[in-house]
Amino acid sequence: MILRHASTLNGAVSIVLASASPRRREILTKTLGLTNVVVVKSAFAEDLDKSKYDGAAAYAEATAWKKAMDVCQNWSSYSDLPMPDVVISADTVVESASGTVMEKPGDASEARAMLRALSGSTSRVHTGVAIVTPKVRVDRVGELCGKVFSETTRVEFAELEDEEIDAYIATGEPFDKAGGYGIQGPAAAFIRGIVGDYFNVVGFPVHAFTRELEPMVGDILERA
Amino acid sequence: MILRHASTLNGAVSIVLASASPRRREILTKTLGLTNVVVVKSAFAEDLDKSKYDGAAAYAEATAWKKAMDVCQNWSSYSDLPMPDVVISADTVVESASGTVMEKPGDASEARAMLRALSGSTSRVHTGVAIVTPKVRVDRVGELCGKVFSETTRVEFAELEDEEIDAYIATGEPFDKAGGYGIQGPAAAFIRGIVGDYFNVVGFPVHAFTRELEPMVGDILERA
Numbered sequence: 001m002i003l004r005h006a007s008t009l010n011g012a013v014s015i016v017l018a019s020a021s022p023r024r025r026e027i028l029t030k031t032l033g034l035t036n037v038v039v040v041k042s043a044f045a046e047d048l049d050k051s052k053y054d055g056a057a058a059y060a061e062a063t064a065w066k067k068a069m070d071v072c073q074n075w076s077s078y079s080d081l082p083m084p085d086v087v088i089s090a091d092t093v094v095e096s097a098s099g100t101v102m103e104k105p106g107d108a109s110e111a112r113a114m115l116r117a118l119s120g121s122t123s124r125v126h127t128g129v130a131i132v133t134p135k136v137r138v139d140r141v142g143e144l145c146g147k148v149f150s151e152t153t154r155v156e157f158a159e160l161e162d163e164e165i166d167a168y169i170a171t172g173e174p175f176d177k178a179g180g181y182g183i184q185g186p187a188a189a190f191i192r193g194i195v196g197d198y199f200n201v202v203g204f205p206v207h208a209f210t211r212e213l214e215p216m217v218g219d220i221l222e223r224a
Numbered sequence: 225m226i227l228r229h230a231s232t233l234n235g236a237v238s239i240v241l242a243s244a245s246p247r248r249r250e251i252l253t254k255t256l257g258l259t260n261v262v263v264v265k266s267a268f269a270e271d272l273d274k275s276k277y278d279g280a281a282a283y284a285e286a287t288a289w290k291k292a293m294d295v296c297q298n299w300s301s302y303s304d305l306p307m308p309d310v311v312i313s314a315d316t317v318v319e320s321a322s323g324t325v326m327e328k329p330g331d332a333s334e335a336r337a338m339l340r341a342l343s344g345s346t347s348r349v350h351t352g353v354a355i356v357t358p359k360v361r362v363d364r365v366g367e368l369c370g371k372v373f374s375e376t377t378r379v380e381f382a383e384l385e386d387e388e389i390d391a392y393i394a395t396g397e398p399f400d401k402a403g404g405y406g407i408q409g410p411a412a413a414f415i416r417g418i419v420g421d422y423f424n425v426v427g428f429p430v431h432a433f434t435r436e437l438e439p440m441v442g443d444i445l446e447r448a
Contacts, residue, residue: 207382
C-alpha cells in the first residue's frame with residue numbers, strides 16, 4: 001500500500017499527472033495524500049481506432065499509455081522543469097450493456113442518448129492507467145519503463161425518466177465525463193449500486209493503482 | 225427522482241438534518257443539491273440495546289428513527305426557527321464478516337482491532353435513514369408521519385499490514401467513523417471493491433433516499 005510511503009514520496013519524488021481531469025488530481029492529492037503532483041495535459045489526440053483493440057478496457061489502456069508516453073517523450077515541450085520521476089495517466093470509458101463504448105458526449109443530444117442507453121441497465125466502466133518512470137530505461141532497447149493496467153466496475157442504473165435526464169443535462173454535468181455522467185455528483189441518485197471500485201467510476205482506480213505502484217516504489221526512490 | 229424537484233424544494237421547504245456528520249451534510253447539499261439544509265445534532269444518546277434488534281440494519285434504523293423523533297419532539301429546545309417541514313437523520317454501522325457490529329472506535333487500540341477485523345475480508349455497512357414530516361400527523365393517533373429504511377453495502381478489504389494500519393490511525397481518520405475508516409479518504413486504497421451504493425458506505429444512501437423521498441414530495445410541498 002501507499003499510505004506509509006506518502007510522505008517519503010512527497011519529499012523526494014516529482015510526479016506528473018498527464019490528465020487534465022480535476023477529479024483525478026483530487027483523488028491523487030486529497031484521497032491518496034500525494035501532494036506533490038504537477039498536472040500536464042497531454043496533447044495526444046485520443047483518437048485510437050477502437051476496432052483494433054480487444055475490448056473497451058484494452059482501448060482505455062492504450063489511450064492511457066499513449067498519453068503518458070507523449071508527455072515523457074516530449075517533456076521539454078510541456079515544461080521547463082526537469083524530467084519527472086513518475087508520469088501517471090488514465091483514460092476512462094463507459095461500455096453500455098449492449099457493448100457500445102461511450103466517451104465524453106459532444107452535445108446535449110449525445111448526452112441524452114447515452115443516459116437513455118444507461119437507464120435501467122448494468123453497464124461497465126473501464127479505466128486504463130499508465131505508470132511510467134521516464135528516468136528508468138530498459139538497457140537493451142532503450143525503451144521507457146512503465147506499466148499499464150485497467151480496472152472494471154459494473155454500474156447499475158435505475159430507470160430514468162426523460163424529465164430527470166433533461167434536468168440533469170441542464171446542470172452541465174455530462175459534458176466533460178465519459179458516458180455523460182459523474183457518479184460523484186447528482187447522478188449518484190440514478191445509480192442503484194456498483195460492483196467494484198467506486199473511484200474507478202470517478203476516473204481513477206485507487207486500490208489497483210496503489211497495488212501496482214507499491215512494487216515500483218523502491219526503484220523510483222533509488223533513481224530520484 | 226429528486227433532481228427535478230431540487231429547486232422547488234430549496235425554495236419552499238425547510239429541511240433539518242439531525243446528524244452532525246459533515247459527510248452527510250455534504251452529500252445532501254453538494255451531491256443532491258438540497259442547499260436549504262439546517263444541521264441540528266440530536267441529543268439522543270445512541271445507546272440502544274443491540275441485542276433487542278433483529279440484526280445490525282434494524283439497529284441502525286432504530287437509532288436513526290430515535291434521532292429524528294428526538295429533534296421533532298423537542299424542536300423548541302434545539303432552535304428558535306419554526307418547525308421544519310422535513311427532518312432527516314441517519315445512522316451507520318459496520319458489521320464484520322463474523323457478525324460483530326462496529327460503531328466509532330473510542331481510541332487507537334479499538335481502531336486497530338476494527339481494521340484488523342476488516343482486513344482481508346468482506347464486511348457489510350448498514351445505514352438506517354429516517355425521513356420525518358413533523359407538520360403531518362396521523363389523525364387518529366396523533367403520531368408523527370415519517371418512514372425509516374436501511375441500505376446495505378458489502379465492502380471487500382485487501383489484506384492490511386500492521387504498518388499500514390498504524391500509518392492510517394496516525395492520520396486521525398478513524399475516530400469519527402463507524403468501523404474506524406472512511407472509504408472517501410486514504411482508506412480508499414484498502415478497499416478492493418464494493419457491492420451496492422458507495423454513498424451508503426460514506427454514511428448516506430443517496431439512491432435509496434431519493435427513491436423513498438420521491439413519493440413524499442407532493443405532501444411535503446402541500447403542507448409547507
